[in-house]
Amino acid sequence: MANSLxxxxxxxxxxxxxxxxxxxxxDFLNSHRQVHALVFGDQTQVGEQLSLSPYKDPTLLSRIxxxxxxxxxxxxxxxxxxxRHKRDSSMGLALQALAAGEAQAFISAGNTGAIMALGLYxxxxxxxxxxxxxxxxxxxxxGRSYVLDLGANPVCSAAQLYEFALLGALTASELESIxxxxxxxxxxxxxxxxxxxxxxxxxxxxxxxxxxxxxxYIEGNGIFQxxxxxxxxxxxxxxxxxxxxxxxxxxxxxxFREAVGRGWLARLALLLLRGPLLxxxxxxxxxxxxxxxxxxxxxxxxxxxxxxxxxAFVRALEVATAAAEHNLPDxxxxxxxxxxxxxx
Amino acid sequence: MANSLxxxxxxxxxxxxxxxxxxxxxDFLNSHRQVHALVFGDQTQVGEQLSLSPYKDPTLLSRIxxxxxxxxxxxxxxxxxxxRHKRDSSMGLALQALAAGEAQAFISAGNTGAIMALGLYxxxxxxxxxxxxxxxxxxxxxGRSYVLDLGANPVCSAAQLYEFALLGALTASELESIxxxxxxxxxxxxxxxxxxxxxxxxxxxxxxxxxxxxxxYIEGNGIFQxxxxxxxxxxxxxxxxxxxxxxxxxxxxxxFREAVGRGWLARLALLLLRGPLLxxxxxxxxxxxxxxxxxxxxxxxxxxxxxxxxxAFVRALEVATAAAEHNLPDxxxxxxxxxxxxxx
Numbered sequence: 001m002a003n004s005l006x007x008x009x010x011x012x013x014x015x016x017x018x019x020x021x022x023x024x025x026x027d028f029l030n031s032h033r034q035v036h037a038l039v040f041g042d043q044t045q046v047g048e049q050l051s052l053s054p055y056k057d058p059t060l061l062s063r064i065x066x067x068x069x070x071x072x073x074x075x076x077x078x079x080x081x082x083x084r085h086k087r088d089s090s091m092g093l094a095l096q097a098l099a100a101g102e103a104q105a106f107i108s109a110g111n112t113g114a115i116m117a118l119g120l121y122x123x124x125x126x127x128x129x130x131x132x133x134x135x136x137x138x139x140x141x142x143g144r145s146y147v148l149d150l151g152a153n154p155v156c157s158a159a160q161l162y163e164f165a166l167l168g169a170l171t172a173s174e175l176e177s178i179x180x181x182x183x184x185x186x187x188x189x190x191x192x193x194x195x196x197x198x199x200x201x202x203x204x205x206x207x208x209x210x211x212x213x214x215x216x217y218i219e220g221n222g223i224f225q226x227x228x229x230x231x232x233x234x235x236x237x238x239x240x241x242x243x244x245x246x247x248x249x250x251x252x253x254x255x256f257r258e259a260v261g262r263g264w265l266a267r268l269a270l271l272l273l274r275g276p277l278l279x280x281x282x283x284x285x286x287x288x289x290x291x292x293x294x295x296x297x298x299x300x301x302x303x304x305x306x307x308x309x310x311x312a313f314v315r316a317l318e319v320a321t322a323a324a325e326h327n328l329p330d331x332x333x334x335x336x337x338x339x340x341x342x343x344x
Numbered sequence: 345m346a347n348s349l350x351x352x353x354x355x356x357x358x359x360x361x362x363x364x365x366x367x368x369x370x371d372f373l374n375s376h377r378q379v380h381a382l383v384f385g386d387q388t389q390v391g392e393q394l395s396l397s398p399y400k401d402p403t404l405l406s407r408i409x410x411x412x413x414x415x416x417x418x419x420x421x422x423x424x425x426x427x428r429h430k431r432d433s434s435m436g437l438a439l440q441a442l443a444a445g446e447a448q449a450f451i452s453a454g455n456t457g458a459i460m461a462l463g464l465y466x467x468x469x470x471x472x473x474x475x476x477x478x479x480x481x482x483x484x485x486x487g488r489s490y491v492l493d494l495g496a497n498p499v500c501s502a503a504q505l506y507e508f509a510l511l512g513a514l515t516a517s518e519l520e521s522i523x524x525x526x527x528x529x530x531x532x533x534x535x536x537x538x539x540x541x542x543x544x545x546x547x548x549x550x551x552x553x554x555x556x557x558x559x560x561y562i563e564g565n566g567i568f569q570x571x572x573x574x575x576x577x578x579x580x581x582x583x584x585x586x587x588x589x590x591x592x593x594x595x596x597x598x599x600f601r602e603a604v605g606r607g608w609l610a611r612l613a614l615l616l617l618r619g620p621l622l623x624x625x626x627x628x629x630x631x632x633x634x635x636x637x638x639x640x641x642x643x644x645x646x647x648x649x650x651x652x653x654x655x656a657f658v659r660a661l662e663v664a665t666a667a668a669e670h671n672l673p674d675x676x677x678x679x680x681x682x683x684x685x686x687x688x
Contacts, residue, residue: 076535141598151532154540188495188583191420196498196580220587224595236540237584239532240577243564244585245592251568252593254485255627259620269616276603276610283599 004034005324007317008094008103011041012072013110015307018042021109022049024313029063030055035321036063038103040090043068069093073110075306079117091115095122098299105324107291107316109304115294116152123299126333128340132296133164134235134303135171138242139284142226146172146181148295149232151239158201161185161232162209165202166339167295167332168230169212174331175322181229184218186237192216202232211339246286287312291319298333300324348378349668351661352438352447355385356416357454359651362386365453366393368657373407374399379665380407382441384434387412413437417454419650423461435459439466442643449668451635451660453648459638460496467643470677472684476640477508478579478647479515482586483628486570490516490525492639493576495583502545505529505576506553509546510683511639511676512574513556518675519666525573528562530581536560546576555683590630631656635663642677644668 011021018041025037026049039046046066053061069090073082086092091108095115098106099122106123108115116132125132135148146168153160165183172181185203187195192203194217206214218228220241233241260266270277282288286305290312294301300323304316355365362385369381370393383390390410397405413434417426430436435452439459442450443466450467452459460476469476479492490512497504509527516525529547531539536547538561550558562572564585577585604610614621626632630649634656638645644667648660 078537139595139599141595154532186584188498188580193422220584220589221591221594223588224591233584236532237581240530240564240581240585241588244567244588245564247565247568248589248592249596250565251483251485252596252628255483255624256620259624259627260617261620265616266620269613272609272613272616273604276600276605280599280603283603284596 004036005105005321006036006038006103007320007324008038008097008106009040010072010091010094010106010108010110011039011046012069012090013108013306014304014313015109018045018049020308020310020313022046023052024310024317025064026050026053026055026060027310028314028317029060030057032321033059037065038094038097039064039066040069040094040097041066041072042090067093067097073114075111077111077114079113082111082114083117083121086114087118087121092118092122095119095301098301099123105300105302105320107302107304107320109306109308109313109316112151112303115301115303119294119297119299119301123297123301126296126298126329127337129163129167129296129336130160132294133167134238134292135168135295136242136292137289138223138245139289140224140226145223145226145228145231147223147231147233147238147242149235149238150242150292151235152294153235154239155236156198156234158198158205161198161202161234162205163296163340165206165212165214165230165232166336168232170332170335171293171295171328172229174326174328176229178229180213182213182215182227183230183232184215184222184228186223186231186233186241187217187219190217190219198234249286288315291316293319293323298329300328348380349449349665350380350382350447351664351668352382352441352450353384354416354435354438354450354452354454355383355390356413356434357452357650358648358657359453362389362393364652364654364657366390367396368654368661369408370394370397370399370404371654372658372661373404374401376665377403381409382438382447383408383410384413384438384441385410385416386434411437417458419455421455421458423457426455426458427461427465430458431462431465436462436466439463439645442645443467449644449646449664451646451648451664453650453652453657453660456495456647459645459647463638463641463643463645467641467645470640470642470673471681473507473511473640473680474504476638477511478582478636479512479639480586480636481633482567482589483633484568484570489567489570489572489575491567491575491577491582491586493579493582494586494636495579496638497579498583499580500542500578502542502549505542505546505578506549507640507684509550509556509558509574509576510680512576514676514679515637515639515672516573518670518672520573522573524557526557526559526571527574527576528559528566528572530567530575530577530585531561531563534561534563542578593630632659635660637663637667642673644672
């Protein structure tokens with residue numbers, strides 16, 4: 001599908017830094033021969049991980065260019081401080097490379113607020129977009145759905161929710177080849193008079209736009225039901241929904257292990273169920289849903305979970321690459337310019 | 345623990361009306377000999393269900409008094425219309441009986457907004473409480489937690505969140521005999537500068553109250569982790585969190601059944617796991633968490649899920665009875681009057 005493309009990697013983000021990000025990058029490049037990487041971070045730490053490469057492919061290391069940075073963003077850094085003092089951190093330099101066209105995608109497992117701030121600073125927003133939204137896909141009974149915003153904007157206006165709906169619909173249409181993606185607003189009821197004023201106003205904006213396939217409200221229990229391509233909410237609700245789901249899965253897993261115990265009958269039963277359970281794991285493993293887009297930036301910016309495993313970081317690299325192969329921002333830009341009536 | 349007490353039942357609420365509520369009430373009264381019931385609804389429909397009673401206990405039917413109502417609230421009724429035109433519905437009459445002291449608890453599986461409106465109209469709010477909150481318990485890894493608000497107040501001020509925290513803490517303390525219940529505010533991060541302004545202001549109010557054991561923010565993934573007795577949020581976030589959890593459980597269940605299939609190996613394995621899976625079901629069955637309090641009303645008002653099964657409605661009756669046995673509103677009232685500086 002794609003010719004050679006280059007991805008800018010902030011190697012220092014995430015709980016284990018280069019030990020996860022660089023190892024995952026090697027795995028990824030080994031199976032994606034058309035991709036090159038610009039790796040930003042502490043050159044000693046990055047170099048150590050590169051020297052541990054298990055791959056014999058001689059082209060692999062030649063497809064990686066390491067660029068040293070003296071500083072990196074940490075989780076407790078405030079976005080405003082990062083903009084003042086850490087523009088040349090590994091994250092900042094990687095975003096500068098993206099903005100300059102040296103790379104077609106950016107990835108980091110680091111501080112979300114800092115990615116947003118530096119992204120807006122260097123990469124800028126797409127035409128007409130007031131604030132980017134974090135967007136990921138979630139598994140449903142019948143497939144997967146795009147959900148945004150997941151935490152970048154705890155409070156949103158109706159106009160912003162409308163922008164998110166537009167960004168989500170255009171992205172699902174481009175990346176999943178869905179002709180007219182169905183869009184719903186997350187609310188506390190399905191009747192039109194339910195919920196907050198901002199959501200009711202966003203619904204009116206979406207109903208008025210005949211190019212968006214707006215299908216009404218969806219409640220929390222509908223998120224995983226399938227049948228909706230794009231689910232739109234403010235960042236507070238989105239973050240609560242996704243994190244609560246993670247927590248529930250963890251709790252049920254813990255209670256399941258406790259209930260099943262370690263007796264031989266239980267072990268035998270689990271052995272018999274090994275195939276189906278593995279299949280289920282492959283379908284629902286959070287690692288497979290790692291990699292969230294910052295939709296609305298004028299470049300492919302992808303965030304990995306900070307505690308992502310190597311496998312999960314590989315998945316986020318795939319997400320970034322797919323969006324870059326589709327030239328997502330270039331596809332979105334003229335449509336947004338037209339629809340949101342931006343000059344220029 | 346309790347002497348005779350009387351519960352006012354809106355028999356017409358819920359998807360199946362008296363077919364669920366009256367059948368469940370018979371089950372409940374059969375195992376709770378100290379409880380009497382005032383049943384409000386269509387006397388023909390209620391009578392039909394009573395005539396199907398499987399119980400031989402001669403005192404059982406004598407503990408039930410049916411009071412006919414010509415109208416009942418339906419799900420699409422708006423609260424404002426209910427206040428104008430349906431004050432003498434089964435729901436309204438049952439709440440009037442509670443307000444008059446004829447019953448010590450009220451239960452309905454009907455329209456939540458209508459229960460809130462009629463509850464405020466007839467039963468009134470406790471001193472200093474601006475709006476009641478819906479509160480239920482959820483299972484956690486280590487036990488259970490109280491969560492409020494679950495949807496009565498989609499938008500809340502900091503002062504309201506503080507009131508909810510107080511109501512939740514006092515309730516957990518009284519019903520669970522926890523000396524100093526831990527309280528957290530739901531937010532999109534754990535650092536003190538995270539999230540919305542209203543939540544940060546509520547945190548300041550809670551930190552200033554030395555009688556509340558406020559322990560900081562909690563994220564969605566912490567809800568089911570245990571270790572927090574009371575989790576406070578606005579009704580929008582609470583509704584999204586709980587309903588998303590329900591939806592995830594349904595989705596995983598569907599995917600699990602699909603993955604496991606119907607082969608004989610799978611059946612054998614499930615048979616071997618029958619004991620532990622039943623144990624898990626008993627721990628996590630949503631039916632066991634049915635029954636939400638309207639905390640902040642000057643009376644025990646409990647809402648059952650509209651689609652509750654007979655077993656689930658029995659559970660909600662138990663929730664209502666336990667709160668009535670503790671005289672919950674009478675316990676809360678003087679403390680709230682003192683803390684929220686209400687005259688009278």
